[in-house]
Amino acid sequence: QVQLHQSGPGLLKPSETLSLTCTVSGGSISGYYWSWIRQPAGKGLEWLGLIYSSGMTNSNPSLGGRVTLSLDSSKNEFSLKLTSVTAADTAVYFCAREGYCNDGTCYSTYWFDPWSQGTLVTVSS
Amino acid sequence: EIVLTQFPATLSLSPGERATLSCRASQSVGRYLAWYQQKPGQAPRLLIHDVSKRATDTPARFSGSGSGTDFTLTISSLEPEDLAVYYCQQRSNWHVTFGQGTRLEMK
Numbered sequence: 687q688v689q690l691h692q693s694g695p696g697l698l699k700p701s702e703t704l705s706l707t708c709t710v711s712g713g714s715i716s717g718y719y720w721s722w723i724r725q726p727a728g729k730g731l732e733w734l735g736l737i738y739s740s741g742m743t744n745s746n747p748s749l750g751g752r753v754t755l756s757l758d759s760s761k762n763e764f765s766l767k768l769t770s771v772t773a774a775d776t777a778v779y780f781c782a783r784e785g786y787c788n789d790g791t792c793y794s795t796y797w798f799d800p801w802s803q804g805t806l807v808t809v810s811s
Numbered sequence: 812e813i814v815l816t817q818f819p820a821t822l823s824l825s826p827g828e829r830a831t832l833s834c835r836a837s838q839s840v841g842r843y844l845a846w847y848q849q850k851p852g853q854a855p856r857l858l859i860h861d862v863s864k865r866a867t868d869t870p871a872r873f874s875g876s877g878s879g880t881d882f883t884l885t886i887s888s889l890e891p892e893d894l895a896v897y898y899c900q901q902r903s904n905w906h907v908t909f910g911q912g913t914r915l916e917m918k
Contacts, residue, residue, distance in 0.1 A: 736905070795860065796900075796901065799866060
């Protein structure tokens with residue numbers, strides 16, 4: 687069963703860069719799309735961006751180009767960097783898998799399963 | 812960007828009752844609509860994808876319907892463990908959006 691485990695600092699100061707890594711266990715990172723999603727306390731879900739196992743990326747334009755996504759297939763992990771953070775970036779951050787593979791052929795879906803447990807990142811001076 | 816609007820914001824029902832949650836898209840998403848359940852302190856869990864296909868381990872009391880811009884998640888007979896926030900989600904042109912959620916409370 688595929689599981690996603692996040693790592694990264696939970697406390698940042700304004701203007702710093704948020705860096706999170708999501709490690710995939712129980713399955714391969716290849717052939718799937720990997721997304722980052724966040725949730726401020728008491729609020730809804732915001733998609734940040736995705737990276738395909740080939741390295742193709744796409745991110746939410748509302749973040750103004752602050753997002754960088756990368757993937758290391760040798761380590762079965764992918765990463766998020768969010769620059770110039772402010773208090774508005776305080777949220778629980780999730781990583782999630784998108785896609786479906788069967789008999790060696792993989793397909794893009796659009797829905798996310800599974801998700802990581804989430805990491806609270808707080809931006810405060 | 813496609814905006815998903817969920818209503819009602821909060822639904823208060825008793826165990827055994829039927830729950831109907833709605834999700835309306837600002838433009839057609841075809842059948843590319845998913846539903847998630849998020850319990851307090853947990854990550855969202857996929858319930859339904861492609862409007863009406865239940866994910867693995869989703870109980871049969873959950874069903875989805877709709878197409879185009881109007882979608883419904885129905886819980887046929889509420890169980891106490893269904894207390895959660897429910898989100899709809901779509902992706903169009905590689906841009907993902909979620910609805911703002913419907914909170915399901917138990918009376």
